[in-house]
Amino acid sequence: MISGEIKVMREESHMWPASANVFLVRDRDGAILIDVGCGKEEKFNTLKNFLNNEGLSLRDVHTIVISHAHPDHMGAMGFLLQEISPRIYLHDFEIPLAADPQLLNQTFDYNLAKRRGSSESNPSLENINVLDYFAGLCPMSSSHATNAMTDGDTLCMGKFRFHVIHTPGHAPGHVSLFDPDSGVLFTGDVVGKVVAWYSPSSGGAIGYLNGLERLAKLNARIILPSHGENIVMAREAIERTKAHILQLESLILQTLGDRPLSFMDLCGKLYPKPTVQLFPGPQLLESHLIKLEQEGKVIRQEDGLIRKR
Ligand SMILES: [Zn+2]
Numbered sequence: 069m070i071s072g073e074i075k076v077m078r079e080e081s082h083m084w085p086a087s088a089n090v091f092l093v094r095d096r097d098g099a100i101l102i103d104v105g106c107g108k109e110e111k112f113n114t115l116k117n118f119l120n121n122e123g124l125s126l127r128d129v130h131t132i133v134i135s136h137a138h139p140d141h142m143g144a145m146g147f148l149l150q151e152i153s154p155r156i157y158l159h160d161f162e163i164p165l166a167a168d169p170q171l172l173n174q175t176f177d178y179n180l181a182k183r184r185g186s187s188e189s190n191p192s193l194e195n196i197n198v199l200d201y202f203a204g205l206c207p208m209s210s211s212h213a214t215n216a217m218t219d220g221d222t223l224c225m226g227k228f229r230f231h232v233i234h235t236p237g238h239a240p241g242h243v244s245l246f247d248p249d250s251g252v253l254f255t256g257d258v259v260g261k262v263v264a265w266y267s268p269s270s271g272g273a274i275g276y277l278n279g280l281e282r283l284a285k286l287n288a289r290i291i292l293p294s295h296g297e298n299i300v301m302a303r304e305a306i307e308r309t310k311a312h313i314l315q316l317e318s319l320i321l322q323t324l325g326d327r328p329l330s331f332m333d334l335c336g337k338l339y340p341k342p343t344v345q346l347f348p349g350p351q352l353l354e355s356h357l358i359k360l361e362q363e364g365k366v367i368r369q370e371d372g373l374i375r376k377r
């Protein structure tokens with residue numbers, strides 16, 4: 069159905085640090101890309117070859133839509149902008165992050181373990197800079213935006229009219245795109261083969277689950293995720309993602325049991341691996357504690373310990 073209309077430059081692996089899938093939609097004026105992949109020169113060359121195989125060159129790309137400002141989705145912008153000046157669409161909340169990727173350190177909540185009193189003394193990890201960490205794996209670059217996207221906008225691309233759906237949790241201004249006529253749904257990182265990490269500053273569990281609720285109501289016929297193969301069982305994939313997130317929440321409550329625990333003790337019980345206790349363990353846990361506190365299911369005592377209500 070969509071094979072002739074939307075082309076994809078797919079990564080063989082869907083596991084980090086894989087570059088995100090790059091989607092190509094053609095229209096009368098040339099080509100539109102959804103995401104551009106990470107900032108490795110060989111990836112950029114693969115992108116150029118991909119376009120050439122479609123009878124296009126980089127100069128035909130007049131518009132780029134970025135699902136969110138993470139390195140695997142927009143790192144290649146640095147290379148692209150040396151050669152072309154396309155229209156660039158980013159959600160309002162992602163525009164400052166794309167312009168100054170150092171701000172990603174805040175949205176990843178990297179220092180959460182430290183803030184929550186981690187006894188693990190590992191300065192090299194605690195003072196980690198997201199961009200340094202990504203540099204060798206999947207380099208990031210900055211980009212300006214020419215057009216701000218917001219929830220409810222419509223993007224016309226060839227025969228498609230994509231509705232912009234704000235789906236935060238994994239990134240503050242992460243967007244999904246849905247075309248009601250064809251039933252095509254781009255989910256970026258929020259629905260795919262694996263469930264993406266989420267953090268409080270990126271929208272947390274509340275944002276993620278709200279976004280999934282909205283996606284579930286769309287009656288999508290096919291999901292085009294940023295990592296992995298297309299998914300024809302769209303509704304099931306959305307429900308599976310939701311179930312996975314709620315399962316972690318049950319596990320948190322179960323692990324808390326009847327006695328109060330410190331944040332890092334709780335984190336350690338959920339995630340025995342030391343590196344996960346720095347990322348994304350604390351980020352996932354804090355995201356759920358915020359939700360559970362709001363729902364009156366847990367309480368943070370004055371001594372900092374967390375208990376069930
Ligand atoms: Zn991402």
Ligand SMILES: [Zn+2]
Pocket residue numbers: 088138140141257294295
């Ligand atoms: Zn990604």
